[in-house]
Amino acid sequence: MAEPDLASELQSIRHHLHEIPETAFSEFKTSDYVAVQLAALGVEVIRQVGGTGVVGTLRRGAGTRSIGLRADMDALPITEAGTPAYRSTHEGRMHACGHDGHMAMVLGAARLLTQAGDWSGTVQFVFQPAEEPGKGAKAMLADGLLTRFPMDEIYGVHSTPGLPEGQFATRAGGIGASEDNFVIRIQGRAAHAARPHMSIDPIVIGSEIVLALQSVVARSVDPIDQAVVSVTEFITDGARNVIPGSVTIKGDTRSYSAEVQALLERRMAALISGICAAHGAGHAFEYTHEFEPTVNPPQCLDAVVQAAVETAGREHVDRDCRPVMGSEDFGVFLKVIPGNFLRLGCGVDAVPLHNPRFDFNDRLLVPGARYFATLARHRLRG
Numbered sequence: 001m002a003e004p005d006l007a008s009e010l011q012s013i014r015h016h017l018h019e020i021p022e023t024a025f026s027e028f029k030t031s032d033y034v035a036v037q038l039a040a041l042g043v044e045v046i047r048q049v050g051g052t053g054v055v056g057t058l059r060r061g062a063g064t065r066s067i068g069l070r071a072d073m074d075a076l077p078i079t080e081a082g083t084p085a086y087r088s089t090h091e092g093r094m095h096a097c098g099h100d101g102h103m104a105m106v107l108g109a110a111r112l113l114t115q116a117g118d119w120s121g122t123v124q125f126v127f128q129p130a131e132e133p134g135k136g137a138k139a140m141l142a143d144g145l146l147t148r149f150p151m152d153e154i155y156g157v158h159s160t161p162g163l164p165e166g167q168f169a170t171r172a173g174g175i176g177a178s179e180d181n182f183v184i185r186i187q188g189r190a191a192h193a194a195r196p197h198m199s200i201d202p203i204v205i206g207s208e209i210v211l212a213l214q215s216v217v218a219r220s221v222d223p224i225d226q227a228v229v230s231v232t233e234f235i236t237d238g239a240r241n242v243i244p245g246s247v248t249i250k251g252d253t254r255s256y257s258a259e260v261q262a263l264l265e266r267r268m269a270a271l272i273s274g275i276c277a278a279h280g281a282g283h284a285f286e287y288t289h290e291f292e293p294t295v296n297p298p299q300c301l302d303a304v305v306q307a308a309v310e311t312a313g314r315e316h317v318d319r320d321c322r323p324v325m326g327s328e329d330f331g332v333f334l335k336v337i338p339g340n341f342l343r344l345g346c347g348v349d350a351v352p353l354h355n356p357r358f359d360f361n362d363r364l365l366v367p368g369a370r371y372f373a374t375l376a377r378h379r380l381r382g
Contacts (some may be wrong), residue, residue: 006111007366010369013108014101017095017103017104018095021094024129029129031047035054038125041111043057043125049126050145052073060380062119063380064121065122067155068153068154075099076097077096081356090111095360096358099119107125108366108372127148133290135329152337153300153379155336155372156333157344159346160344161308161351163343165346167344168308170319172296176331180255180287183252188245202381207264209275216271220267221255226254227264233248234249257293296340299338300339307374311367
């Protein structure tokens with residue numbers, strides 16, 4: 001297919017997907033559309049994998065190897081503020097993270113691979129639900145993804161504002177952090193604001209805890225390791241003239257290893273317990289693991305870089321990019337099979353992800369599709 005025709009087709013696909021955003025495990029129209037597009041290419045389609053997931057299987061020749069190309073499908077619960085002609089038709093939901101573009105790129109790769117004759121084996125096109133809450137990859141694996149659709153390797157891409165447009169960036173090792181969430185509940189004693197001595201003030205206690213948590217990374221984590229502890233909510237049941245009886249503090253942590261995750265949880269628990277005990281307050285502490293870190297194995301890096309260089313030129317490929325502390329559900333796949341996660345630049349001044357004015361850069365659709373198809377052909381050649 002000529003490049004202008006491919007660009008026009010993928011843009012049309014992407015714009016339609018942008019109009020019908022659906023959040024985690026509710027991607028019904030989205031999965032319907034993806035399945036129709038795959039079937040029209042002669043790809044074998046299986047629906048409802050891990051809930052609303054879709055897997056397309058394309059076989060060629062006698063090759064025994066199998067490569068997975070993954071796209072995430074879900075949108076965010078955000079009201080779109082931009083005004084494209086193809087803006088969201090689902091109030092309160094929008095593709096603010098580029099998943100519409102990721103799906104279009106993998107569908108483009110499917111079209112290119114059906115037309116290419118220089119590969120032999122199997123390509124699995126994996127359309128994953130529920131990436132945003134970090135639940136979809138586990139759901140697909142629990143539903144037998146790797147036994148029903150065997151894969152030797154799996155590959156993913158994410159559009160990334162802040163990187164130069166069209167730059168391919170990846171690395172061996174950690175490229176995206178884990179995310180753990182925490183909830184701290186402090187039970188004090190309410191009192192009139194004029195009689196603070198009658199209270200056990202959970203605001204004062206909570207404030208001490210917020211400040212103490214800032215020492216966890218600074219004084220407990222090895223400076224060579226990476227970690228973030230962020231308090232994001234501070235909620236009370238008080239009023240203007242009432243010292244509250246309770247406070248709830250919420251937030252999240254980011255890191256790159258199970259050892260650091262465990263250290264963060266342990267140190268936070270000790271600080272919270274000690275501060276509350278010193279004030280005579282009760283407490284409860286919840287710490288939950290939401291996202292695995294995304295860690296690229298070294299053995300797939302050279303193949304990824306070669307495909308990216310063939311697609312964009314060596315000057316547009318960074319094989320040792322800086323890791324980020326954001327999280328990505330793709331890390332769950334990389335814990336069980338080899339592969340690679342790559343970032344594709346939207347532009348240095350592009351609107352950030354998860355912003356109500358974000359819109360995927362359509363100029364990335366053809367390079368993204370060609371990268372996926374080139375990578376699959378190389379890994380399934382010979």
